[in-house]
Structures are given as C-alpha cells and as structure tokens.
Amino acid sequence: MGAAMCSSDSHIDPAKNLPAGSSDHYSAFVGPPDQYDFMGATQFRLLCALGLREDHALLDFGCGSLRAGRLLIPYLKRGGYFGIDPNKWLIDDAIKDEIGEWLVRKKNCRFDYNDNFDSSVFGVKFDFVIAQSIFSHAGRAQVLKCLEGFRNNIEDDGIIAATFVVSENNESEYVGDEWVYPACVSYSEDTIAYFASTCSLKYVRIPWYHPRQSWFLFAKSARNLPDAGTAAKHLQGQVLKNQPIA
Numbered sequence: 001m002g003a004a005m006c007s008s009d010s011h012i013d014p015a016k017n018l019p020a021g022s023s024d025h026y027s028a029f030v031g032p033p034d035q036y037d038f039m040g041a042t043q044f045r046l047l048c049a050l051g052l053r054e055d056h057a058l059l060d061f062g063c064g065s066l067r068a069g070r071l072l073i074p075y076l077k078r079g080g081y082f083g084i085d086p087n088k089w090l091i092d093d094a095i096k097d098e099i100g101e102w103l104v105r106k107k108n109c110r111f112d113y114n115d116n117f118d119s120s121v122f123g124v125k126f127d128f129v130i131a132q133s134i135f136s137h138a139g140r141a142q143v144l145k146c147l148e149g150f151r152n153n154i155e156d157d158g159i160i161a162a163t164f165v166v167s168e169n170n171e172s173e174y175v176g177d178e179w180v181y182p183a184c185v186s187y188s189e190d191t192i193a194y195f196a197s198t199c200s201l202k203y204v205r206i207p208w209y210h211p212r213q214s215w216f217l218f219a220k221s222a223r224n225l226p227d228a229g230t231a232a233k234h235l236q237g238q239v240l241k242n243q244p245i246a
C-alpha cells in the first residue's frame, strides 16, 4: 500500500477555464489554454516535417510561454534555441513551471525581450524561424519589418514558417500599423504576396492544420520551398484523435 488517494479536485486546472488572451496565466495569454499542448506540438511537428535537426539554430519569434519551446529546447543541441518576446513574464513563468532553469542553462537557451521586431539581436543566421500567431496581431509596417529582419538573419537555405489569418478580400483586411491583442487581424493572400516580394522572399501557403489560421513558408529562394504536390503529401498536420477545432 502506499500512494495516498488524490481528491478529484487535484486534477482540475483552473487555468484551462480562462479566456484566450487572459494575463492571469501564461498558458492562457498566448491562446486557448486547453490547446496549450496541441499548439506547441503542432509547431514542433511542422518544424520536424520541414527538416529541423538537432544541430540547427532556430528562432522562436514571439515565443511567449514556450508552447513550442518546451518541446524544441530538449530536441535541439546546446546553443540551438533562440526566443524573442517582449512579455518576459511569459518566458519566466514557463521556465519555472514547464521546463526548469536547469534545462535552460544546460541547453544555453538565449532570450531577448525587444518589442521592435528585431531578429538581429543574437548575431546568428538561423536555419529555421517560426512565428506562430504573430502576424495575426501585427500591423503592416510591423509585418514588413519582421519579415525583412528574418530575411537578413536566416541562412541562404533557411525557412521561415509563419501563420496569418487570411481574409477573403482586400476590403476586409487590416490596414493599421499597430499591434492588436488579443483580437486578431487579417490580411488577404494578395497582401501576403506583397509582404513577401517587398522583403525579397518567396513564399508558399501550405495545408498544415491550424484550428484558426493558415501556415505560410518563406525563403530566399523557391528552391528551399516545397511545391504544391509535396506540400499536399507531406505537410498536412492532421492528427487522428482529439484534434482541436476552431
């Protein structure tokens, strides 16, 4: 005999009932708290499907409360994980509750807290950049600054994976330059193509599953991007059970 009986209350996580965007808990601030696990796992799975290996350098832009980071950090070798987010409390709370200071030190994770969309701060050329649910809150000038920075700070064969909320037409898209949160902003695919060409990037929209947004890949050359057939075959992102819906 041994283990004490747990009361059923001990299984209820009150943070799971908070609204998305709530600053009461790190798992809610970044999105629906009951999808904290899925939204991290889907980013990790996408990056692995794209070819992320342990010796790569990865920038998790707007890393928030390490939804993806808590999976990427153990996978990558020491010195491979870089996170930027101005809300330092999200990173601090996730380190405390999810991964521990020990792992951050062991993997020599680097964090920066700038809010001016500057990805040059580490002086590193990244193999992969992920920006999940960043452009769904960013104004036009911010998206352009961010993408231009990514272009300047990736390897020649690097890949940028980013999500957008895609609007049906140009009339309903966001025209402002301010960050909007926790509400989302949308851009038409024409405007996303304009963002890419202005930043001298090629892009492709991929079918990788997302409950609310659409995934796009950007690269310096179309050679580094999958064609439509390859994306349809290899980059679906569906899961068999318990896939969250919008």
Ligand SMILES: C[S@@+](CC[C@H](N)C(=O)[O-])C[C@H]1O[C@@H](n2cnc3c(N)ncnc32)[C@H](O)[C@@H]1O
Pocket (backbone or CB within 6 Å): 029, 030, 031, 039, 061, 062, 063, 064, 065, 066, 067, 068, 084, 085, 086, 087, 090, 114, 115, 116, 117, 131, 132, 133, 134, 179
């Ligand atoms: C919807 S959350 C997504 C977080 C993370 N990418 C994920 O998927 O879990 C948006 C994130 O953008 C961060 N953010 C806000 N302003 C930012 C800025 N100027 N530069 C980078 N990130 C920013 C927020 O702190 C928040 O963590």
